[in-house]
Amino acid sequence: TLKQTNVQRYSPDHHMVEAFLGEGSFGVVTRCRDTKNNKTVAVKVNKSDPEILLQAKLEIFILEQLRRLDPDRCNIVEWNGYFLDGERICLNFELLDQSLSDYIGDRNNRGLPMREIRPILNQLANALFHLGSVGIVHADLKPVNIMVVNRSESQVRVKLIDFGIACNTSAVIPGDCVGTIGYCAPEIMLGTPYDEAIDMWSLGLVAVELATGVPLYPGEDDYDVLKFIIETQGQLPDHLLESGLYTDNYRSKETRSIKLKRGPENGQTLFVRLIKEMLALDANQRITPSEALKHPFFNPGLSRRTPCTDMNSTGGELLVLSQQPSSWKRTFPPKYF
Template sequence: MKAFLGEGSFGVVTKCRDTKNNKTVAVKVNKSDPEILLQAKLEIFILEQLRRLDPDRCNIVEWNGYFLDGERICLNFELLDQSLSDYIGDRNNQGLPMREIRPILHQLANALFHLGSVGIVHADLKPVNIMVVNRSESQVRVKLIDFGITCNTSAVIPGDCVGTIGYCAPEIMLGTPYDEAIDMWSLGLVAVELATGVPLYPGEDDYDVLKFIIETQGQLPDHLLESGLYTDCYFIEDNHKEQLRDINTSANPSASEDDLQITEGTILGDHHVVEAFLGEGGFGLVTRCRDTKNNKTVAIKVNKSDPEILLQAKLEIFILEQLRRLDPDRCNIVEWNDYFLDGQRICLNFELLDQSLWDYIGDRNNRGLPMRELRPILHQLANALFHLGSVGIVHADLKPGNIMVVNRSESPVKVKLIDFGLACPASAVIPGDRVGTTGYCAPEVMLGTPYHEAIDMWSLGLVAVELATGVPLYPVEDDYDVLKFIIETQGQLPDHLLESGLYTDCYFIEDNYNKQRWTFKTQEQFQYETHYRSKETRYIKLKCLDDLEKLLKVWRGPENGQTLFVRLIKEMLALDANQRITPSEVLKHPFFHPGLSRRTPALT
């Protein structure tokens, strides 16, 4: 680090020298606060999309990637000269002549054009988020920076407080539905500031900005005011007059509702009547609703209005937008219909499915399924992972509770993958990010090493064992117990995996004098360090994965495909992610051979 370039609520921007190549770059260091980390993840998702654009031709900052500094996410950008705000200030805020404004404004319009071509709304365009590449050039070049609150055009949230006071479009302040036109409003204000040297609407509060707009540009149109979530904060409705009038704000537009307070009969949004509760979690509730517009029954995921949960919901919408490219029936993923707002809460609308795979297994008294029933389910889930991989998505929380049976009365049963709340682009996974559910996480997630789509294959392997036996292979409360059971069943984890783990020291002791460099901590030592007491919670204890075949033959008798099934499980649960079988390889595995179910048990 050579110097500080700026700071904000997210953290700081620093000027750094990369000791590997001696290049000087700008590094945005995000604080390790959970909400800021979520915002950083969302920014990475957007920056990954922007890789499709040429940064020089499209007038956007070049992103070099990200790295971790402890638990802080650091974004690496090209180093640019100075902000447009400082550039204007260097002219004593006297404004620029038309011959200088013209190319700058053209370049910024070009940036917005290219953002629009990939469906991106910047949402915070202002002079400090525009950088001059090199102030000494005769014709100044500029680039758009800071994609921290950027979003997909198709995933904007009405009422979302984006942008900076004084540069926000009226539709943002009023909480009406908006699109990429908000960036054009901001660009118009930047253009005025380029010409005059000072902001046109320099207010400290949205009330002042709206007041200045009305005094300068006239009354806002009624259709805009009528659809605003926050219109009542600034305007009084008077049906006896031709217009709505302004009023001093006393409400807080960003106030949130702490409790869901949803009961049967509650109307969510404008036309979704709650008929039943399907599930709940830290995010909020999943409800069964009837859409009064078309009388269809759907599943609505109601997210709490907590800021961190709202950010997580935005991330999920981002992923669901990517998945629109896939056919939900052909790809075995839940169909997403869209989202809507219920007050400050984001509600995700999905097709209604029958029951979770967890409940389906439970209905069989947790005795497992025969190979002939297990085979099509496993094939469909491998198909879902194959298609997720085709669009570069990692599910990151695959488990029986996140797999739905479409209709339990069908034969063979059809299943779909649900809940993309922790999903992320494969190119934007964060090593050390705690994703997934304890007992279904791959070793690389627990150890905090770099990971990719193979974590989903590990989880699918555990789901497959659960389908066959009716019980989880590694049912635990803490990652220590999972690692302990894995080592006892599958052997020691490879050294290269342990050496790269951010959390390896939590579970292992390094010993450079032994052939085995890492020793798993004893239960006593782990309890002394963490106060967690290890528990034996397994329903089945296998000395090795090959013992699974013996177990199945004892429990269910010989079945066609048991040997091939266990061979597949071993390939799914390879400790080294790079040796783990891929979804496309699973789909071609002999276990799914069309004639297998007609063979005799002797041929397994």
Template sequence: SLQIVKGSILGNHYKVEAFLGEGGFGIVAKCRDTMTNRAVAIKVNKSDPDILQQAKLEIFILEQLRRLDPDAANIVKWNGFFHDGEWVCLKFELLDQCLWDYIGDRKNQGLPISEVRPILGHLTNALSHLGSVGIVRADLKPGNIMVVNRYESPVKVRLIDFGLACPASAVMPGDRVGTVGYSAPEVMLGLPYNEASDMWSLGLVAVELGTGVPLYPGNEDYDVLKFIIETQGQPPDHVLDSGVYIMMFRRGPENGQRLFVSLIKQILASDANQRITLLEVLRHPFFNPKSSPCIGMSAERPQNPVVFQHPSHLKCKRSEKINCSFQNSVEFSQQVFVRTSASPSFGSDELEIVEGSILGNHYKLCLFHIQFSSKTYLSP
């Protein structure tokens, strides 16, 4: 772990004054350059091999971004790096506060449009500049956007933390990047991503600016993708078919239930011309759910799902078109259980059956009960 406290000296002449943030990589500290008396932000990376490798990648990205004017591109100014023992330390300009804190100062009520407009413009400009040098940001969120000076009007923002940024040419399918709640569907599904994924994240940041709260709640990708499908619809089949992580989002019972409802809706189309045909029924994914990568979206798995409401009264006129064939069963006292799919036949007017009636010469009616399933209990 990093043994750094207020007053510690980094790189011989950077005195730690405060801690600005921390994460799995290490810490970000506000430091005073004792040689110039200027305040700077220093990102101190732990000496773990994986973290050091990530630091090298970030330095590579920052070197590419040096081709840009930080002020014109709305990105943080990077002033190089140095080693302090086994730690790799990156030096940045000191900025005011992150966008999360800026929104929080408004009690998460959202910003007025007069403030949203310039911030969104700066972020769009920043992503455009990143694209001009072939960089995908890959982790755009309010926590990685800094306000230069909260008291300045109009407020200015800059992108920071390029630890997960990547050259567009080096993106690999299945790379797990970004933050839950801000990643695009293609990233969650394990597909190749590009600047369009940054555009998705930009849209979510825009919503949060205007409302004060994230659009998609949830601590897991599954929860977030569920909300996405409920609001924007399910991704196209060709997208789902190509996803490296699609199996993470398939929930067997829920998927089967969703396909069943889909089939019923097509069968019961009110427009006869739009109604599914018999051949199409047999080809429906409901009969072969393994071939369909559709994502189950039931928030809870109902224990006793009810699809049809069946009348509980006994007298059934033919004109009422009662369909008892969905699950029609007859149970005998000899424990013989018979299941039939045939629809019941009714007399010309109505069935006149009472308790004690004799059916088939030697079956005495003891109980007759109709609900979702029709069950008749008879004794010979």
């Protein structure tokens, strides 16, 4: 495992490491100053492990395609190229402020008001629309892979980052284990053919997390999550179960109990409707990015007609989950489940 104490030596020539930003299975991310232009950037330093080197090369392949897009207009991180440090591949990105996960955490995981949720979701749907225009599936959309550009701005701007397991739609392989537990679409867990609709499923879960402050589907493994999905949304479509490479893995196991309690309505019906369309169990019925961008929830005049209530204020639908891997208690608007 790479340590913060020796990260300085990974920075060659004109990149001076100023801070250690994070660490993952791939390696580390550092904040560096380019001494040639005095610009501060984020550098993803990949380990020299052969498998990680291959993954880094595949990420570069995707990032090269994304250069056709305007990073600001399309809400994706700006990539400034790469350089080598010995056998390590270092990817140079624009420096952004903080992850959406941390942004939510700064609110004590109590959820954001609608006036903040609406522009964030709109920007992310815009990002997915543009990824689709160049035939790319992100495949790992979640709060830690979404960055707030500058938290001090009055209007929150976000960008999608980490294209480490992204792929071309034409190169998708059914059965590939992509994504993160708790954010994967049902078709991923079952091992059926999938496409860019998996990103919309993940965006629906991000939307819920923005509103409630906690993940909708917590679980230690895919079985936990899939059982929760079925308990809350109903049985998966037959064609999905019949075509799944891994369907048998989910049979004949003890189910976990889930209790749902309904509360009074709080007027966020358009938000709930959008989430339901994002989380359609059948990928063919799931809303597309272009359709989402036209959804009435994003109507510019909506904020003046609909109260900007906090989803965790009095009202909404209270979910109490029993016997889940973690203890969760959260509110959610009515008529969803």
